[in-house]
Amino acid sequence: MTISPPMDVDSLPPDIAAGSCVRPILEASRLSISYPGQRGTVVAPLQDFSLAIQTGKITCILGASGSGKTTLLRALGGFITGAPTGGVLFKGRYLQAPTPEIVMIFQENNLFPWLNVRDNVGFGLRYRPWTGEQKESRLSSIIETVGLADAIDRYPHQLSGGMRQRAAIARALVTEPRVLLLDEPFSALDVTLRRRMSEMTNMIWSALGTTMVMVTHNVEEAITMGHRVVILGYQPARIILDEDTSDPEFKDRYGTTFLALQRRIENLIE
Amino acid sequence: MTNASKAAPIVLGTLSLLTVLGLWEWSAAAGLAVSTVLPPPSQFMAVVAESGFRIGMGSQASPISQSLVSTFLRVFTGMGIAFAAAILTGALLSLSRVATWCISPLLYLLAPIAPIAWIPTAIVVFGISNTAAIFIVFMGVYFVLTIATLSEIRRIPPEFHTVAANLGASPFERFYRVTLPAILPGVFVLLRSNFTAAWMAVLVAEMVGLRDGLGAIIMMGRNLFNNDLILFGMVIIGVSGFVVDRVLNFISNRIVWWRV
Secondary structure: OOEOOOOOHHHOOHHHHHOOOOOOOEEEEEEEEEEEOHHHOEEEEEEEEEEEEOOOOEEEEEEOOOOOHHHHHHHHOOOOOOOOEEEEEEOOEEEOOOOOOEEEEOOOOOOOOOOOHHHHHOHHHHHOOOOHHHHHHHHHHHHHHOOOHHHOOOOHHHOOHHHHHHHHHHHHHHOOOOEEEEEOOOOOOOHHHHHHHHHHHHHHHHHHOOEEEEEOOOHHHHHHHOOEEEEEEOOOOEEEEEEEOOOHHHHOOOOHHHHHHHHHHHHHHO | OOHHHHHHHHHHHHHHHHHHHHHHHHHHHOOOOHHHHOOOHHHHHHHHHHOOOEEOOHHHOEEHHHHHHHHHHHHHHHHHHHHHHHHHHHHHHHOOHHHHHHHHHHHHHHOOOOHHHHHHHHHHHHOOOHHHHHHHHHHHHHHHHHHHHHHHHHHOOHHHHHHHHHOOOOHHHHHHHHHHHHHHHHHHHHHHHHHHHHHHHHHHHHHHOOOOOHHHHHHHHHHOOOHHHHHHHHHHHHHHHHHHHHHHHHHHHHHOOOOO
16 A cells, blocks of 8 residues: 555644544545546546545445546545645544455355355465464354355356345455445345445444445435435535444334435435 | 257257268268269278278378377467467557557458468478478467457456556566456467467468378378378368367367456
């Protein structure tokens, strides 16, 4: 990982510098990102944007198409660097490149088709400073956790969509990253499978406590999975709702609290 | 697929082959004129067996297996070098857009040249030697495979590289753990389809210049007005080409079977 020296806390935006009792692990700090569009125009999805990601929580980001959700997620992962102003702070330092400590999971094309589940999940292990036994133990444990122990020798084309995404999650988690970024990971799955995958992700979070940031289009998924739901307004992205959804009342799909927030978010996105 | 439907192509293919052979033998037995130009397998195989499966005059006669090995060695060495060189060139070119723009026109200009067209140049430069034959095969396959490699590299989903980099793989590790396996099946399919061109080029080279190999058997038959030898040479070439194609097909389906 390439990172710059520690930054001066005084230069942080007031909302981040003030912080909460737990220091955020990952922060977009006055981040601006722009790139050339069609016919000489400039697309600027993020302008002076700040967002602090709380350690050990699941943060779900929602917003209309083109609101800059994926751009934000990629920037948080260190995949977009060289912003003209601001940047992404990871553990208090500017992030200059992707790091194995922040791992991203995509909607598709996550698994290498020439490797079986075991080798796909263990792909990143050789870059970790652990002994062979430790690697083996972590590999077995994570494959067991995501329920793929019986499919360890199967190749991606022999797996269902849900199994593929579970393998991708296992591969991301086996290296024990500090942050897991999920870019609409379940959008290609049917409703039943989506719910099962959400429950499984929550279960993994309970077991490992990994900080997660998930971009999704699904309001229900965001409320039930996330401890916090952030709604982005249209370009340049701005936060139009930042709701703490960790209360168990939000997890009852038929409860009034859940339905009220769902309606509110849907109105905001429309 | 049931066992019956799996066996059907093999059974039907064998039956059709046996029918052709039967008609061929029958036409010769019936004394049709075609048998003098196309002696049946029972005739030319008997003649070749009489000579102990050795081709040539007197003490210079050499076993057929030697011709077979010479031709195979030329084709596979040329194709192997071209395969490795094409992947290396394609990978290096993919690192730089400017390099690709500079080299691409040359690749597209040289790719359509049939390998047979390189025979005179190869003989002038390398003389009548194995190197000339290997060079002909190389030139016939290399440019096409390089273009295929570039195109396969462009087809790799960007997520593959992102995932590998994200998990800690260095650029070199990303090449041999992601790029290489991702492009291998596609490039191999093209290698298989170009085998026929390489095979023909070597046979022609053996006919016009080199003194041994399967192509030389046919030329010897022509010089001696020996139809049995010509037909035997043709059958050996056909059967060897078929076997190699099956082997390449097996590698394509069983060893580099995945699709990106």
